Amino acid sequence: xxxxxxxxxxxxxxxxxxxxxxxxxxxxxxxxxxxxxxxxxxxxxxxxxxxxxxxxxxxxxxxxxxxxxxxxxxxxxxxxxxxxxxxxxxxxxxxxxxxxxxxxxxxxxxxxxxxxxxxxxxxxxxxxxxxxxxxxxxxxxxxxxxxxxxxxxxxxxxxxxxxxxxxxxxxxxxxxxxxxxxxxxxxxxxxxxxxxxxxxxxxxxxxxxxxxxxxxxxxx
Amino acid sequence: xxxxxxxxxxxxxxxxxxxxxxxxxxxxxxxxxxxxxxxxxxxxxxxxxxxxxxxxxxxxxxxxxxxxxxxxxxxxxxxxxxxxxxxxxxxxxxxxxxxxxxxxxxxxxxxxxxxxxxxxxxxxxxxxxxxxxxxxxxxxxxxxxxxxxxxxxxxxxxxxxxxxxxxxxxxxxxxxxxxxxxxxxxxxxxxxxxxxxxxxxxxxxxxxxxxxxxxxxxxxxx
Numbered sequence: 260x261x262x263x264x265x266x267x268x269x270x271x272x273x274x275x276x277x278x279x280x281x282x283x284x285x286x287x288x289x290x291x292x293x294x295x296x297x298x299x300x301x302x303x304x305x306x307x308x309x310x311x312x313x314x315x316x317x318x319x320x321x322x323x324x325x326x327x328x329x330x331x332x333x334x335x336x337x338x339x340x341x342x343x344x345x346x347x348x349x350x351x352x353x354x355x356x357x358x359x360x361x362x363x364x365x366x367x368x369x370x371x372x373x374x375x376x377x378x379x380x381x382x383x384x385x386x387x388x389x390x391x392x393x394x395x396x397x398x399x400x401x402x403x404x405x406x407x408x409x410x411x412x413x414x415x416x417x418x419x420x421x422x423x424x425x426x427x428x429x430x431x432x433x434x435x436x437x438x439x440x441x442x443x444x445x446x447x448x449x450x451x452x453x454x455x456x457x458x459x460x461x462x463x464x465x466x467x468x469x470x471x472x473x474x475x476x477x478x479x
Numbered sequence: 480x481x482x483x484x485x486x487x488x489x490x491x492x493x494x495x496x497x498x499x500x501x502x503x504x505x506x507x508x509x510x511x512x513x514x515x516x517x518x519x520x521x522x523x524x525x526x527x528x529x530x531x532x533x534x535x536x537x538x539x540x541x542x543x544x545x546x547x548x549x550x551x552x553x554x555x556x557x558x559x560x561x562x563x564x565x566x567x568x569x570x571x572x573x574x575x576x577x578x579x580x581x582x583x584x585x586x587x588x589x590x591x592x593x594x595x596x597x598x599x600x601x602x603x604x605x606x607x608x609x610x611x612x613x614x615x616x617x618x619x620x621x622x623x624x625x626x627x628x629x630x631x632x633x634x635x636x637x638x639x640x641x642x643x644x645x646x647x648x649x650x651x652x653x654x655x656x657x658x659x660x661x662x663x664x665x666x667x668x669x670x671x672x673x674x675x676x677x678x679x680x681x682x683x684x685x686x687x688x689x690x691x692x693x694x695x696x697x698x699x700x701x
Contacts, residue, residue, distance in 0.1 A: 266543070294678075303541075305600065315621075315625070318624075318625050318626065319626065322629075325550070350587075354636070357625075357626070357629060357636070357637045358629070360642075361621070361625060361629055361636075362635070364621045365617060365621055365622075366617070368617060368620050368621055369613075369617065372613065372616060373582075395620070396627045397616055398616070399618050400616070401612060401613075401616040404597045404608075404612045405609070405612060408603075408605055408608040408609060408612065409498060411604075411605075412601055412604070412605045412609075415601040415604070416574065416601050417533070418533070418570060418571060418574060419571070420571050420574055420575050420578070420626040422567075422571060423564075423568040423571045423572070426565075426572075427561070427564040427565060427566055427568050429561065430557060430560045430561050430564050431557075437677065455698070462564070463564070468669055
């Protein structure tokens with residue numbers, strides 16, 4: 260059926276949890292190994308879990324079909340613009356399938372890019388390994404470039420936008436340190452942030468560490 | 480609305496001045512922030528307001544520091560600090576909401592002159608960078624692999640006459656707002672006639688119906 264793979268691609272996006280990312284659906288798991296007895300020849304096997312590439316390939320197929328139908332119309336000496344025969348509608352369907360596939364592909368990439376950009380607000384400019392490995396190569400680049408654009412905006416404006424993600428209630432909050440961080444200079448004092456120690460810190464100081472998972476806020 | 484009944488009759492219907500009994504910059508920023516959060520499209524950047532607030536923040540920071548040094552009552556200092564924190568949150572959140580909107584509609588904003596003019600200089604730069612970046616990303620991942628006639632990021636294919644691939648804000652989304660006008664306010668609702676609003680009336684309407692009045696400050700969103 261036309262466009263099924265493309266819709267699967269978009270479904271994958273829609274069915275994943277909000278703000279969560281699945282690995283990019285274009286894994287070229289290249290696997291090299293020697294096949295015994297065949298003169299030590301290097302065989303390269305490519306396992307594709309490659310919905311994304313399949314859809315791209317389909318686009319190419321549709322385009323070929325489309326062109327051949329148009330050529331057929333021309334060969335019959337008919338005007339491509341006005342002819343309304345079976346071939347015309349066949350060509351139209353290939354065109355529409357192609358456009359639909361394009362939209363699905365772009366929607367997939369675009370929406371993933373949105374999620375990826377949202378990470379900068381949630382986890383900061385350095386992505387942990389487990390997220391990093393779900394990104395395709397260009398997605399990684401996209402994240403880095405976005406981070407750079409944001410950074411230069413923040414510098415030009417002179418207001419750090421990554422602070423104060425939630426409305427402040429109290430200038431100071433109670434936190435528990437989750438990982439040894441040693442002595443750290445904060446805006447109003449130097450504190451020895453040893454593991455499991457509890458502190459009463461300025462919220463603006465603590466926020467970045469909480470986001471990185473180094474501290475947790477104690478409430479109640 | 481029985482208040483100020485004395486000279487209510489003299490008000491001019493066509494001259495809707497915002498009902499503003501000396502609103503502080505802070506209140507203005509709050510309004511701008513709420514408007515920006517609620518409106519589906521990007522609103523004009525409040526250049527003067529943002530600059531003023533930046534000055535105020537600096538001034539308040541200095542005051543808090545002075546208080547701390549001169550050994551003032553810690554409670555007083557903490558209250559000042561809290562106030563400062565809240566202002567900073569407002570300003571940061573305001574700028575953040577705008578950036579998020581710019582990202583969401585970057586292609587649309589940059590190709591529409593009157594929307595682009597609503598951005599601050601820094602935001603324009605940011606938007607430009609985002610568009611280049613997103614364009615490249617889509618190009619590398621998808622578009623360059625498609626057949627020639629289908630490679631545009633703005634159009635579905637070469638035969639599309641308009642840019643039909645550009646996400647645009649939904650201007651007929653519903654918004655909640657209040658009027659702030661001395662005289663009764665009339666809102667045209669296409670196909671439904673007028674809606675009369677008194678000062679401080681709460682309403683729930685299509686954004687595009689009240690769009691102009693939000694921009695003029697006669698209506699603010701909540």
